[in-house]
Amino acid sequence: MIFLKKAILPKGFKANGITCGLKKSGKPDLGLIYSQFPAKASAKFTTNSIPAAPVIVSKKHLKTGKLFQAIIANSGNANAFTGKQGVRDAENTAALVAAQLGIKKQSVLVNSTGIIGKKLNTAKIKLAITLLVKGLSDNGMPKMSKAIMTTDTFAKEFTAKFKSGKSLVTICGIAKGAGMIAPNMATMLVFIATDANITQRALNKALSRAVEPSFNCITVDGCMSTNDSVELLANGASLNLLIDKGKGFNDFSEALNKICLELAKAVVRDGEGATKFITIKVKNAKTEYEAKYLALAIANSNLFKTAVFGENPNFGRIVSAVGASGVGVRQQDIKIKASSLKKKEITVEVSVNRGKSSAVVYTSDLTYKYVKINAEYN
Amino acid sequence: MIFLKKAILPKGFKANGITCGLKKSGKPDLGLIYSQFPAKASAKFTTNSIPAAPVIVSKKHLKTGKLFQAIIANSGNANAFTGKQGVRDAENTAALVAAQLGIKKQSVLVNSTGIIGKKLNTAKIKLAITLLVKGLSDNGMPKMSKAIMTTDTFAKEFTAKFKSGKSLVTICGIAKGAGMIAPNMATMLVFIATDANITQRALNKALSRAVEPSFNCITVDGCMSTNDSVELLANGASLNLLIDKGKGFNDFSEALNKICLELAKAVVRDGEGATKFITIKVKNAKTEYEAKYLALAIANSNLFKTAVFGENPNFGRIVSAVGASGVGVRQQDIKIKASSLKKKEITVEVSVNRGKSSAVVYTSDLTYKYVKINAEYN
Numbered sequence: 001m002i003f004l005k006k007a008i009l010p011k012g013f014k015a016n017g018i019t020c021g022l023k024k025s026g027k028p029d030l031g032l033i034y035s036q037f038p039a040k041a042s043a044k045f046t047t048n049s050i051p052a053a054p055v056i057v058s059k060k061h062l063k064t065g066k067l068f069q070a071i072i073a074n075s076g077n078a079n080a081f082t083g084k085q086g087v088r089d090a091e092n093t094a095a096l097v098a099a100q101l102g103i104k105k106q107s108v109l110v111n112s113t114g115i116i117g118k119k120l121n122t123a124k125i126k127l128a129i130t131l132l133v134k135g136l137s138d139n140g141m142p143k144m145s146k147a148i149m150t151t152d153t154f155a156k157e158f159t160a161k162f163k164s165g166k167s168l169v170t171i172c173g174i175a176k177g178a179g180m181i182a183p184n185m186a187t188m189l190v191f192i193a194t195d196a197n198i199t200q201r202a203l204n205k206a207l208s209r210a211v212e213p214s215f216n217c218i219t220v221d222g223c224m225s226t227n228d229s230v231e232l233l234a235n236g237a238s239l240n241l242l243i244d245k246g247k248g249f250n251d252f253s254e255a256l257n258k259i260c261l262e263l264a265k266a267v268v269r270d271g272e273g274a275t276k277f278i279t280i281k282v283k284n285a286k287t288e289y290e291a292k293y294l295a296l297a298i299a300n301s302n303l304f305k306t307a308v309f310g311e312n313p314n315f316g317r318i319v320s321a322v323g324a325s326g327v328g329v330r331q332q333d334i335k336i337k338a339s340s341l342k343k344k345e346i347t348v349e350v351s352v353n354r355g356k357s358s359a360v361v362y363t364s365d366l367t368y369k370y371v372k373i374n375a376e377y378n
Numbered sequence: 379m380i381f382l383k384k385a386i387l388p389k390g391f392k393a394n395g396i397t398c399g400l401k402k403s404g405k406p407d408l409g410l411i412y413s414q415f416p417a418k419a420s421a422k423f424t425t426n427s428i429p430a431a432p433v434i435v436s437k438k439h440l441k442t443g444k445l446f447q448a449i450i451a452n453s454g455n456a457n458a459f460t461g462k463q464g465v466r467d468a469e470n471t472a473a474l475v476a477a478q479l480g481i482k483k484q485s486v487l488v489n490s491t492g493i494i495g496k497k498l499n500t501a502k503i504k505l506a507i508t509l510l511v512k513g514l515s516d517n518g519m520p521k522m523s524k525a526i527m528t529t530d531t532f533a534k535e536f537t538a539k540f541k542s543g544k545s546l547v548t549i550c551g552i553a554k555g556a557g558m559i560a561p562n563m564a565t566m567l568v569f570i571a572t573d574a575n576i577t578q579r580a581l582n583k584a585l586s587r588a589v590e591p592s593f594n595c596i597t598v599d600g601c602m603s604t605n606d607s608v609e610l611l612a613n614g615a616s617l618n619l620l621i622d623k624g625k626g627f628n629d630f631s632e633a634l635n636k637i638c639l640e641l642a643k644a645v646v647r648d649g650e651g652a653t654k655f656i657t658i659k660v661k662n663a664k665t666e667y668e669a670k671y672l673a674l675a676i677a678n679s680n681l682f683k684t685a686v687f688g689e690n691p692n693f694g695r696i697v698s699a700v701g702a703s704g705v706g707v708r709q710q711d712i713k714i715k716a717s718s719l720k721k722k723e724i725t726v727e728v729s730v731n732r733g734k735s736s737a738v739v740y741t742s743d744l745t746y747k748y749v750k751i752n753a754e755y756n
Contacts, residue, residue, distance in 0.1 A: 050701030050709045079699045081709060116694020226698050276462060302680070302744075303752055310753025316494020319459045320604050323428030331428045366680075368746050374681055375688025 001255055003262075007141035007157035010170035010195035012036045012237030015140035017147030020077030020128035022114070023119060024222040029076045030125060031147030032132050033191055034101060038067030039202050039235035041109065044215075046228040053079045053086030053120075055227060057094060061106045070297040071231055072097045073111035073148050075176070078111070079120040080226040082178060089120040096126055098131035100133045109231050111189050113150055113176060137190050141193075143173060148176040148189050151373055156266040160255040164248055166309040167240035169196045171252075173259040177267030188215065190230040191264055196252055197236035198243040206253040207232050214257070214264035217292065217361045219299045229261075268362045276308050276346055278373030283351045290327060296351065297325040305366035311341040318350060329354065379633055381640075385519035388521035388548035388573035390414045390615030393518035394558075394641045398506035399609030400454030400492070400499060408503060409525030410510050411569055412479060417613035418543065418578050420585040422593075423465040431464030431498075432488040433607060435472060435659070436564070439484045449569050450475045451489035451526050457498040457603040474504055474636050478511045487609050489567050491528055491554060494604060506533055519550060519571075526554040526567050529751055534644035535586045536635040537694030544630035545618035547574045551637040556647030562707035566593065568608040568641055574630055575614035576621040584612050584631040591634070595628040595670065596738045608638075610623045646740045651747030654724055661729045661736040667706055668705060672730065675703035683744035689719040696728060706734065 009015060017031035028066040030190050043053050043062055072093060090110045098105040114119065136141075136274075145155040156175040162170055173192040197207075211230055245321050269277050280298050285291035298304055301321040315336050322329050333353035337345055387393060420681065421440060423433050437445075450471060457464050468488045475484040513521075522532040534553040539546055551570040558718035576584075589608055589645050621630050647655050658676050663669035676682055679699040685692040699709050711731035717724055 014482060047704075048698065049703035049704075049706045050697055050712070078694070081694055081712075083709065115692070116697060119701070127644060226694075226701055302748075304391050306749050306752035309749065316456070316459055316604075319425065319428055319494060323426035323604055326425075326427075328427045331461065334459075366749060368749050370680075371687065371746050371749055372658070374684035375690060 001258070002161040003258060004159045005157070005173055006172065007145055007158060007174055008159040009138055009141050009172055010193050010237065012195055012235045013193045014136035015144040016135040017130055017143035018077070018128060018132050018141070020136060021124045026046040027144065028147040030074050030128055030132055031144035032097065032136065033071040033193055034136050035069045035193070035233055035235040036041060037235045037237055038069055038107065039233040039329055040198065040203050042110070042232045043202045044207065044211050044230045046226060047228065048226045050081060050226055052112060052227040053090040054088055054112045055083055055229060057090040058109045058111070058229065061109065063186050064106050066106055068107045068109060068233055069103045069106055070097055070108045071111065071233065072108060073189055074125065076112050077114040077118055077120050078227050079117045080116040082117070082119055083121060089122050092122050093125055096129045100129050106123035109228055113148060113189055113227055121355055141174060145174040147214065150176065150368055151272055151284065152176055152271055154265050155357050158259050158262045158272065162240070162251050162255050164196065164240035164243065164251060166193060167238045168222050169238045169240055169252065169302050170194060171196070171255050171259050173263050177270055181325050188228045190215065192232040192259060193232045194240035195236065196233070196234050196243060197240050198234050198252060202244050202249050203232065203234050206256050209253055211219040211262040212258045214260035217359070218264045218268045219361065244318060249326055264374065265362055268364050271364035272373045273367040274364030275367055276344060276365040278363045278365065279306060279347045279360060281349045281358060281360045282362065284353050284355060285357045286355035288357045288359055289373055291357045292361065294322055294325055294327055294350070295319045295359050295361040298348070298350065299361050299363035302366055305363070308341055308346060309367045313338070318348065322350065380539040381636060381638070382537045383535070384537060384550055386524055386537040387516055387519050388571050388615065388627055390573055390613045391571045392514035392701050393509055394513040394515065395523070396463045396506060396513060397519070399502045399573040400452055402744055405562060406507065406521065406525040406637050407450050408506055408510055409522035410475065410514065410529065410600070411449040411522055411571055412514050413447050413571070413611055415611040415613045415615055416447055416485065417603030417611040418576065418581050418736060420581045420610045421487070422585065422589050422608045424604060428459060430490060430605040431460055431468040432490045433605060434465055434488070434672040435468040436487045436607065439487065442484050444484060446487060447481045447624050448475055448479060448486045449489065449611065450486060452503065453491050453526050453528050455492040455496055455562055456490050456494045457500050458494040458498055460495070463497060467500050470500050471503055471535035474507045478507050481675045485490050489607055491526060499621050519552060523552040528554065529650055530648055532555055532648055534641055536637050536640045538637050540629050542574065542616070542618035542621065542629060547616045547618055547630065549633050549637050549657055550571060551641050551672040553641040553645055555648055557621055566645055568593065568755050570610040570637060572610070572612045573614065573616035574612050574621060575616065576612050576630060580622050580627050581610065584634050586626065587631055588634045588638040591738070592638035595737070596642045596646050596665045597674060597739065597741050602654045610664055643740055644741050650751045652742030653745055654743040655721060656686060656741045656743065657725045657738060658741065659725070659727045659736060659738045661727060662731050663735045664733035666735045666737055670699055670739065671734050672728070673702055673707055673737050673739040675699045676726070676728065677741035681743055684720055686724060687743035687745045691716070691719055696726065700728065730756055
């Protein structure tokens, strides 16, 4: 596998990103990924019981079981908590881009990120849509990537290439993260395009496998968003032999895992105000679930996160978080190892002597800048 | 009922607080409450599965079902995650004060607060114990109150007086809070002394009632401590007719509720770095538990807390927290009312259209100073 820290679109995909005016800053805020060929889609969405309108609409489109050709996303407005009007606006956005591309609106996935509770200005999107489609290009993915950024400080883009039989398959993923990042996905938008020829079953299975140890194992602030989505399109343009099981599947799955893990880590690295990247490994738990639960209890402890920011080896805060978790870990069973807090990348290993399962989660520290960003954001 | 914002000891109690050297700052760090008469005790402790050594020892002493005469507390060291040595040190502390007072060590409740994971220097306590006991006085409660402060910026002291038959009963409570404050009690020490003559059953019942809407409904940082304790001594010195049920109990319970609620609110007001006092009321939930759960989900959201700090009316963050809670509140059912964020005291009311239960929790905002305090604390 070749793995690159940049966005190279697979065959048959084009992308673009422009400014339509939803962001006051004038920065890019509308992006599109287009597949020339109808593509299979697989997606994961927030489990928030008040999902944003675009999540509702994308889910509805996915239920048709049809093929997809476009992913549209805006930043600057989350179109969340916007009621029926919000759903109409998301549908309208899909219809606008579909009309311009000459496809059905049901073959469009819609995404938004930004402030919650404000009506989406679709008039601005309508005015910009011709320009957006006109500018689609083979090397437009970095533009799309920039168009979905909110408080992100760098674009998150990775590309994997691997041989599948005689064909070269490409998987390209981009993500937007920064705040409201918690397990079960956050205000995190992830778009992945691949030219793999793959069965729907295998595509779903590979995505489910890939999100669990990546996007579902990161937390910046313990806050789960209304908008988080991971959307994967596979258009088959690499003309590889149809992937379903065995080596073909394993190779695809491995590449997708890597894309998702690196995107997830990049999201944590760029967590709002983050100065440290923290890996928390819990070992010897009864179950994987328990290990992950404990690791998240530590990762979401404000006291732990501020201690790391202060490079203050206050491991009592780890003990306290583990004890408060409700799991019932006993004092005599807990062992903590941690790398120096002076470094930018920190590893904390906690062993709890309850079994043989382990889990790894990734998080960032809690800093002045996190408070500043979120006190001022509106 | 007369309610005062100061610490006036009930009849038959004395207290003191001194510096024994556990705190580097030289500030008071060892305090004692002494009852001249053996008193009934009732207490609530942290549910942290790794409780601090003094919690273990106090619980053991309470199990004897005997009467109590002293509450000793040190700050500067939590004596938590200190293993068997820690338990010996807590027992030793109880024995030292018991010997000096001429009582049994089982009639002493022991408390510590401060850093976790460091051995308690009992030699310093031993050297200071004569001075501590010698200085006991009727008006020594404010000294005790100062001796238990860590990052607290003001002492939390309240006194209630009410008539029980022909007798005047006094209840005096003090608290130490600031950080690691979360429901089910935090690094919070609360000591309450009363001269009420009351049955054990009624004392326990009144305390259980009082802690639920007060100490169990506050959160500063969502972190539960290893040391939190609420300890209540009733020595009967007011010579009122024995309280058990009916009006006598109701009057006592009402006064105790008020003491606990005001102490709890004071703890939140003095939350580490807090600039706002936030009351969150969730209405129309299915059960009280659900209402409290939702209120805490909002209260523990870093995004909500930073928005309040920034006086930034970003109510999407309330919606997001409610939706992420797992309760399954639907968008069309949620209604939010909030007072102006410019004020120091803020009320947020969230109605969820699921039933008739409600709950109130109290919290503070998340500020630069919280990060500073906890990044530097060691």
